[in-house]
Amino acid sequence: MTDILMPALSPTMEEGTLSKWLVKAGDTVSAGDVIAEIETDKATMEVEAVDEGQIEEILIEAGTEGVKVNTPIARLAGGDNAAKAPAKADAPAAQPAVVADKPTETTPEAPAKPELRDPEFPEGTPMVKITVRDALRDAMAEEMRRDEKVFLMGEEVAQYQGAYKVSRGLLEEFGDRRVIDTPITEMGFAGVGAGAAMAGLKPIIEFMTFNFAMQAIDHILNSSAKTLYMSGGQIKSSIVYRGPNGAAARVGAQHSQDYSAWYANVPGLKVVAPYDAADAKGLLKAAIRDPNPVVFLEHEMMYGLEFEIPDVEDFVLPIGKAKIQREGKDVTIVAHSRMVGFALKAADQLAAEGIDAEVVNLRTLRPLDTDTVIASVKKTNRLVTVEEGWGPCGVGAEIAARVTADAFDDLDAPPARVHQEDVPMPYAANLEALTVPSVEKIIAAVKQVSYK
Amino acid sequence: MARAAKASDGTQGSNSTPSVNRNTSKDDLLKYYREMLLIRRFEERAGQLYGMGLIGGFCHLYIGQEAVAVGMEAASIDGDQVITGYRDHGHMLAAGMDPKEVMAELTGRIGGSSKGKGGSMHMFDIETGFFGGHGIVGAQVSLGTGLAFADFYKQNGNVSYTYFGDGAANQGQVYESFNMAKLWKLPVVYVIENNEYAMGTSLARASATTELYMRGASFGIPGEQVDGMDVFAVYEAGLRASEHARSGNGPYILEMKTYRYRGHSMSDPAKYRTKEEVDDVKKNRDPIDHIKTMIEQAGVTEDELKVIDNEIKAIVLEAVEFAQTSPEPDPSELYTDVYLEA
Ligand SMILES: Cc1ncc(C[n+]2csc(CCOP(=O)(O)OP(=O)(O)O)c2C)c(N)n1
Ligand SMILES: [Mg+2]
Numbered sequence: 001m002t003d004i005l006m007p008a009l010s011p012t013m014e015e016g017t018l019s020k021w022l023v024k025a026g027d028t029v030s031a032g033d034v035i036a037e038i039e040t041d042k043a044t045m046e047v048e049a050v051d052e053g054q055i056e057e058i059l060i061e062a063g064t065e066g067v068k069v070n071t072p073i074a075r076l077a078g079g080d081n082a083a084k085a086p087a088k089a090d091a092p093a094a095q096p097a098v099v100a101d102k103p104t105e106t107t108p109e110a111p112a113k114p115e116l117r118d119p120e121f122p123e124g125t126p127m128v129k130i131t132v133r134d135a136l137r138d139a140m141a142e143e144m145r146r147d148e149k150v151f152l153m154g155e156e157v158a159q160y161q162g163a164y165k166v167s168r169g170l171l172e173e174f175g176d177r178r179v180i181d182t183p184i185t186e187m188g189f190a191g192v193g194a195g196a197a198m199a200g201l202k203p204i205i206e207f208m209t210f211n212f213a214m215q216a217i218d219h220i221l222n223s224s225a226k227t228l229y230m231s232g233g234q235i236k237s238s239i240v241y242r243g244p245n246g247a248a249a250r251v252g253a254q255h256s257q258d259y260s261a262w263y264a265n266v267p268g269l270k271v272v273a274p275y276d277a278a279d280a281k282g283l284l285k286a287a288i289r290d291p292n293p294v295v296f297l298e299h300e301m302m303y304g305l306e307f308e309i310p311d312v313e314d315f316v317l318p319i320g321k322a323k324i325q326r327e328g329k330d331v332t333i334v335a336h337s338r339m340v341g342f343a344l345k346a347a348d349q350l351a352a353e354g355i356d357a358e359v360v361n362l363r364t365l366r367p368l369d370t371d372t373v374i375a376s377v378k379k380t381n382r383l384v385t386v387e388e389g390w391g392p393c394g395v396g397a398e399i400a401a402r403v404t405a406d407a408f409d410d411l412d413a414p415p416a417r418v419h420q421e422d423v424p425m426p427y428a429a430n431l432e433a434l435t436v437p438s439v440e441k442i443i444a445a446v447k448q449v450s451y452k
Numbered sequence: 453m454a455r456a457a458k459a460s461d462g463t464q465g466s467n468s469t470p471s472v473n474r475n476t477s478k479d480d481l482l483k484y485y486r487e488m489l490l491i492r493r494f495e496e497r498a499g500q501l502y503g504m505g506l507i508g509g510f511c512h513l514y515i516g517q518e519a520v521a522v523g524m525e526a527a528s529i530d531g532d533q534v535i536t537g538y539r540d541h542g543h544m545l546a547a548g549m550d551p552k553e554v555m556a557e558l559t560g561r562i563g564g565s566s567k568g569k570g571g572s573m574h575m576f577d578i579e580t581g582f583f584g585g586h587g588i589v590g591a592q593v594s595l596g597t598g599l600a601f602a603d604f605y606k607q608n609g610n611v612s613y614t615y616f617g618d619g620a621a622n623q624g625q626v627y628e629s630f631n632m633a634k635l636w637k638l639p640v641v642y643v644i645e646n647n648e649y650a651m652g653t654s655l656a657r658a659s660a661t662t663e664l665y666m667r668g669a670s671f672g673i674p675g676e677q678v679d680g681m682d683v684f685a686v687y688e689a690g691l692r693a694s695e696h697a698r699s700g701n702g703p704y705i706l707e708m709k710t711y712r713y714r715g716h717s718m719s720d721p722a723k724y725r726t727k728e729e730v731d732d733v734k735k736n737r738d739p740i741d742h743i744k745t746m747i748e749q750a751g752v753t754e755d756e757l758k759v760i761d762n763e764i765k766a767i768v769l770e771a772v773e774f775a776q777t778s779p780e781p782d783p784s785e786l787y788t789d790v791y792l793e794a
Binding site (some may be wrong): 007009032043223290 | 493496497502503504505509533535565569570575583584586588591596597600624625631632635715718721723792793794
């Protein structure tokens with residue numbers, strides 16, 4: 001014998017009207033037969049039999065209002081082989097979406113971070129000069145030699161050698177199976193990359209610029225960042241989404257935007273924003289090896305700049321580790337990507353005025369190395385953040401929040417943020433110069449937190 | 453109802469022949485019957501558990517469309533991949549996933565295939581080649597094309613079966629994917645499950661052209677319209693499409709004419725169509741009744757069928773039992789599976 005229960009039409013329904021019976025006692029029903037109609041303020045729906053058997057008794061008459069969900073409405077006499085219907089008792093039946101009824105003390109802490117370190121090189125290790133552009137190319141080439149599963153896909157990456165010539169020589173060395181020109185199809189090829197990663201390949205998806213990745217952000221977030229979690233750990237997405245990000249020069253509002261904060265907001269993604277050639281090479285190699293999806297934010301204005309990097313085989317840097325780019329004792333300037341260079345210039349000028357600034361190059365935005373930032377602030381007691389993106393809900397806002405939470409007593413002044421003005425990027429040269437962060441704005445912010 | 457799209461490269465899918473008088477073994481008949489019945493009974497129970505508040509959120513049932521997943525699965529080989537949207541329970545069962553794990557995922561329990569962290573719309577199983585379980589309409593089309601890209605890259609002779617709905621067929625990324633799949637000759641079979649509605653919008657209200665099997669024509673992708681209520685028609689079209697894709701000819705489109713009996717999701721009363729329309733399909737085109745008739749013609753007795761019915765019922769009830777007794781995920785699971793150790 002089985003009770004037929006009043007069903008819920010939606011997760012929030014608690015009661016409804018049993019408007020009509022389509023069967024009566026004595027009728028035989030099989031699974032799938034419509035037996036009744038129920039109604040709420042929103043809708044009428046049919047109730048189907050799930051078990052087969054004979055209706056033994058109607059328990060709630062047609063027309064009854066306010067029938068609570070899960071009340072028995074009829075009784076079914078089972079056939080010979082009728083197995084038991086699901087027990088109704090042990091779950092929070094028909095309560096609206098049960099989620100956070102657990103006491104907060106059982107909410108677990110996020111797991112502890114492993115200690116990360118930059119590789120150390122002995123005194124006298126030879127250095128080579130290399131542009132950021134070539135450092136990125138070398139990183140890809142080395143990883144493609146190392147792992148057959150790595151391939152590069154994007155617009156103009158193969159025959160044209162990259163819209164910014166970052167993939168120079170790769171087609172020649174690796175052929176068109178592994179260096180693939182796509183149609184102008186960001187959402188499509190990001191999805192193709194995400195799917196190939198699910199099947200175990202290690203795609204590098206190049207966006208001509210991150211402005212165009214907006215077409216594809218659905219796949220970056222919904223298909224790559226969340227899949228490991230949604231699959232209970234089964235499906236990994238080892239994929240790098242890379243390309244130039246941030247403010248270019250005189251290209252107007254749609255081609256000049258910093259997406260750092262957008263991606264850094266998303267669990268499941270790692271977000272890397274290199275400054276110099278060493279960062280570019282060491283972190284891109286790490287990103288390609290990483291088993292997680294990595295958004296790798298380059299900067300067009302940095303591609304052509306030369307820096308020294310250690311001339312060693314297999315130079316890899318840890319993702320998640322910031323770098324003290326310049327040591328100082330009076331104020332901490334936290335920056336990433338191109339803004340590190342601005343911060344260093346500001347520090348030089350400030351030194352002439354007797355302010356000794358420490359510059360922290362974040363290198364990775366997720367996971368954010370707050371330990372390094374906080375250690376620095378504990379030393380300097382003052383914080384200035386610099387980013388190319390807009391201020392509200394930005395990277396600087398996040399850092400200021402974490403520092404005030406974890407090092408409040410160490411601060412001698414409220415943190416100051418330098419960022420793009422709160423307007424779309426203007427085209428006019430003078431307005432553009434006014435809106436982006438500058439060395440002067442950084443100096444002014446440092447003086448503000450130093451009360452000078 | 454077999455029509456074939458003429459592709460600009462001259463390839464053309466052959467017509468689906470109706471499945472009456474076809475030479476089919478009794479074993480095949482019973483296998484398909486069993487698989488379709490499992491989906492139907494499973495979904496009915498899922499609906500019941502939803503009604504009891506044991507399943508939350510969105511729950512999209514596959515009832516009515518069983519022949520598509522089952523027929524296509526029969527046309528696939530080991531190592532092939534399947535990917536679909538949120539109406540995924542039937543595909544997972546057809547792929548051979550454990551009904552217990554699927555049901556427990558629906559109830560959000562640790563025994564679910566995603567440990568309760570995915571839900572109805574997000575389940576995966578590498579072993580059976582089931583790649584989800586995706587909630588963004590159309591996204592699975594690019595992802596499935598990517599699975600095919602991986603097959604092509606690995607030259608493993610496998611095919612990606614990429615399912616999407618008549619509504620999804622209007623998404624831009626579908627055409628981005630068609631273009632790349634044909635350009636690179638990727639081994640993908642696009643299966644459009646045309647169940648006539650996208651939520652409350654009928655095909656004709658949303659689509660400038662309703663012949664969905666023709667949608668690849670401008671890319672030179674051959675297409676066929678198939679009676680998706682006839683598991684044999686599905687199977688045979690599936691074989692043709694798979695053969696085409698597997699032998700290096702690139703993508704193939706199958707438009708499955710099918711119908712969903714229930715609302716779009718559990719909370720949809722489906723007032724945008726008449727009861728007569730639904731009843732007519734149930735009465736005259738039901739995929740399980742259809743095969744049942746063939747089985748009876750093949751001389752299988754009521755009693756033999758009853759044995760299968762009872763087996764299926766037991767499997768489903770076991771799944772239901774498991775889905776209720778498997779515990780909720782431990783709170784420590786909250787932070788697992790966000791990142792893999794680098
Ligand atoms: C990008 C996106 N837009 C809208 C939705 C909401 N939505 C979910 S299913 C659906 C209808 C899809 O219909 P169809 O493709 O025919 O598939 P069916 O549900 O019939 O299987 C819509 C609009 C969504 N999930 N994703
Ligand atoms: Mg549909």
